[in-house]
Amino acid sequence: MPIIICPRCQQRVLVDKYLDDVNHECNSGNSTLDEEDVVVHGDWEDFTGTGVGNNANTQGTENTLFGTRAGIEGIRRQPNTDRGATASTHRQRQHIENINLEGGN
DSSP states (O other), X not given: OOEEEOTTTOOEEEOOTTOSEEEEEOOSSOHHHHEXXXXXOSXXXXXXXXXXXXXXXXXXXXXXXXXXXXXXXXXXXXXXXXXXXXXXXXXXXXXXXXEESXXXX
C-alpha cells in the first residue's frame, strides 16, 4: 500500500494503489487544521449530527457593535474561532480533505 501525505494536516495516509481519490479526516492534533468553520443559516444537519441555529437577530452580522462608534473604532464584541471566523455565526466541524490521486501520475 502506498503512503501519501495529506496536503492540509501533513499526516501520512495509507491508500490502495487502485484508488482514484481518497477522503481523509484530518487528525493532526492541531484544531486549526483539523476543523473547519461553517456558516450557520438556521437549523442544520450533516455528517456530524444536527443542531439549532444562532440568534436570528444578529445572525450574519460580523460585529454586534456595527454602526456604533465602538464598531467604527474597531472594537469587536464577538469572539473568533481558531481560523478567524466569528464564533457566533459559524460552527466548527471535522474537516474531510479530498485528495485526488490521479493528478499528474
